[in-house]
Amino acid sequence: MIKIRRSLTAFAGALLVSSLVAAQGTYPTKPLHFVVPFAPGGESDIVARQVANKLAVLRGYTVIVDNFPGAGGNLGAEKAMKEPADGYTFLVISGAYAANAAVNKSAFDPIAAIQPVIQFSTQPSVLIANLKYKTVGELVDKARKSPGHLNFGTAGIGSLGHLSNENFALVTGVSMNHIPYKGTSNAVTDLAGGQIDMMFAGVTGARALAKGGKIRMLAVTSPKRLQVLPDVPTLVESGIAYESSLWHGLVASKDVPPSIIEKINADLNAALRDPDLVSKFNAELLSPVGGTPDRFKEVITTELDRLQRIVKAANVKPQ
Structure with missing residues (x-):
């Protein structure tokens, strides 16, 4: 009797694992959407399309890049956040996202309403x-x-x-x-x-x-001179205590299941390490980043804090 119970318990456990694996394997069952809140041809658009193409090659994903420009990026961001939190709609963000949040009142909380997925790139x-x-x-x-x-x-x-x-x-x-x-x-x-x-x-x-x-x-604005621009000094070298960087990354609604965020993060990290994508980024003078969702959240919150201080000190008013 004990052996039978153990066998049944083992069978049930194996069935549960198989079910979980099968469930994970069904995602995605339809195209993903990367919402770019700017017009085609800009840097956010270029980065998003390069990453989307690499996901298609490495993982067989179908990723549609949707451009929704307007209001400095607010229209696209609001659209993405209104979509169902089923893990099929993501928002491509940049430092402009933090700038908007620092200056203008947003339709949603710029930190609490999102779930960072991964940082794509950085560039001075x-x-x-x-x-x-x-x-x-x-x-x-x-x-x-x-x-x-x-x-x-x-x-x-x-x-x-x-x-x-x-x-x-x-x-x-x-x-x-x-x-x-x-x-x-x-x-x-x-x-x-x-x-x-x-x-x-x-x-x-x-x-x-x-x-x-x-x-x-x-x-x-980088800490050191760029190899591709050896004759252009840094602002610090020029006597100005000023450093900053431009960045791009991906976020989702806070209600997207953590398992999906984990999977997308892992697949995107693989894409960002791919030599072909690294080469394409470098051609645009972009450096691939990758990393964890928590690391990207730190980047977003740090940038928002920095820009909010500038807005207050310079007395920048909303439009």
């Missing part, structure tokens, strides 16, 4: 200026000698670029004018034309413009 930004400036020192001297005459451009009020420039002004103690545009490309056009003096931008796009002789890269 670069201070760019029109060609009349050769160094950061020249730029700052102009701002100090003519308070309120230096113009910086951004993709809009409350954008990450806006807060980066406000931080630069706080650190250097200068007074500058904010010229908001409807998108980064419009600001860069005026920068090249001399209508504005400076702005912060991603390294990839800035390098292309600098090679074309349209703008000048004055300093990168």
